[in-house]
Structure formats: structure tokens, C-alpha cells
Amino acid sequence: MARPVTLFTGQWADLPLETMAQKAKEFGYDGIELACWGDHFDVEKALADERYCELRWEILGRYGLKCFAISNHLVGQAVCDNIDERHRAILPPRVWGDGNPEGVRQRAAEEMKNTARAARKLFNCVPDEVKAQLTRVVVNGFTGSSIWHLLYAFPPTSQKMIDEGYADF
Numbered sequence: 001m002a003r004p005v006t007l008f009t010g011q012w013a014d015l016p017l018e019t020m021a022q023k024a025k026e027f028g029y030d031g032i033e034l035a036c037w038g039d040h041f042d043v044e045k046a047l048a049d050e051r052y053c054e055l056r057w058e059i060l061g062r063y064g065l066k067c068f069a070i071s072n073h074l075v076g077q078a079v080c081d082n083i084d085e086r087h088r089a090i091l092p093p094r095v096w097g098d099g100n101p102e103g104v105r106q107r108a109a110e111e112m113k114n115t116a117r118a119a120r121k122l123f124n125c126v127p128d129e130v131k132a133q134l135t136r137v138v139v140n141g142f143t144g145s146s147i148w149h150l151l152y153a154f155p156p157t158s159q160k161m162i163d164e165g166y167a168d169f
Contacts, residue, residue, distance in 0.1 A: 004030035004133075006068060013038030017056070021063045031066035033140065036115060037092075041070050043111065044094070046118035053122045057130075066130055070122065071140040072115045078108035080169050081144025115139050143169065 007029045009020050017040045024032050034041040034056070045052045060067055074090040081087070083101035095107045116139050123137040147165030150157040 004066060004068065006031040006033050006066075008033040008035065008071060009040045010035035010037070010071060010073065013040055017041075017059055018062075021059055021065055025063035025065060029065070031068055032060070033069040033071055034067055036070055036072040037074055041118075041122075043072065043115050043118045044092075046121055047114060053118075053125045056122065057125060057127050061127060061130075066133060067122065067137060068134065069138040069140050070115065070119050072112060073141045075108050075111045075115070076141030077144040078104050079112060079143045080105065080146055082146055082149070112139070112141065115141070145169065 005028075007024045007027065009017070009024075009032050012020050012023075013035050015023075015038070017034075017038075020040065021032065036043055041056065042052070046056075056067070075092070075095055078087050078091055078095065083099075083104045085099075087104065088096050088099065091104070091108070092111075095104065095111050097103050097107055119137040119139050123134070126134050145165060146168050147162055150161055150165065
């Protein structure tokens with residue numbers, strides 16, 4: 001198989017996965033990278049429901065699509081970010097919790113670990129006809145950063161502040 005061309009579904013998470021899969025196939029893609037929001041891929045359901053990952057593959061299979069990655073950018077952003085009210089709009093309530101910044105970061109880090117566990121579970125139920133083309137399901141995401149606002153360097157940013165940000169990461 002030539003290198004597959006895939007589409008990230010995050011921009012269309014308002015559409016049901018079934019609709020997105022149909023459109024991706026119509027657009028000519030070989031596969032999709034499932035966003036972990038909307039109904040495209042739910043980490044919590046993947047870990048709790050024995051059939052959830054199989055059902056995701058069934059939807060993709062109807063359209064001849066593969067899944068090489070799942071993406072949890074929104075939760076990942078909260079791992080190292082300066083948490084504020086903006087994050088409430090992008091995080092699941094279980095990750096936002098009471099909004100305490102350190103608690104949000106800790107819950108986000110745990111959710112990213114769970115995302116990796118869910119990716120393994122998704123890979124473990126790859127349909128036989130797809131197994132030869134897939135060696136793993138990758139997790140993509142952001143980490144956020146306590147130093148993004150410092151990169152503009154005004155007011156001036158010391159090297160110590162940058163080093164502390166990398167140490168935090």
C-alpha cells in the first residue's frame with residue numbers, strides 16, 4: 001500500500017462519525033484521524049465498553065477507511081498550559097472538574113494516559129482485513145505550555161523563565 005492519505009476529523013466534530021466517514025471517503029481519503037471529541041472517539045467509552053472500539057471500526061469499514069491515529073488535542077492542551085476559563089469550553093467536565101488549575105492539569109495528564117490506553121484497545125480490535133496495513137494506532141495532541149506567552153519577549157523574558165518552562169514540561 002502506498003502511503004495513506006488521512007483526514008483529521010476535529011474540524012468536523014459537530015458531524016456524526018458516520019457522516020464524517022462518508023464524506024472522507026467521498027473526498028478520496030484512505031483513512032481518518034479520529035478526534036477525541038464530538039462523537040468521533042470517546043476515550044471513556046473506549047475503556048469502559050467492550051464493543052465500542054469494534055463499533056468504531058465497523059463505521060470506518062463501511063466506507064473502506066483506516067484509522068492510524070486518534071487525537072486528543074483539546075485535553076492535551078491542558079497538561080502544561082496556564083489554565084483559565086477558556087479551557088472550560090474545550091475540556092470534558094470530568095477533566096475541568098472544579099477548575100482548579102493544578103487539578104485540571106493532573107486530570108488532563110491522566111486523560112492523555114487513558115487516551116494511549118484507548119488507542120491500544122482500538123488497535124487490538126483492528127479488523128483482519130486491516131491488520132496488514134496497520135502496526136499501531138498513534139495518539140496525537142498538544143501539551144500546552146506555561147511559557148507560550150513568554151515567547152513574544154515583551155515585556156522582556158529571562159532565560160531562567162524559559163528554562164523553568166522546559167523543566168515544567
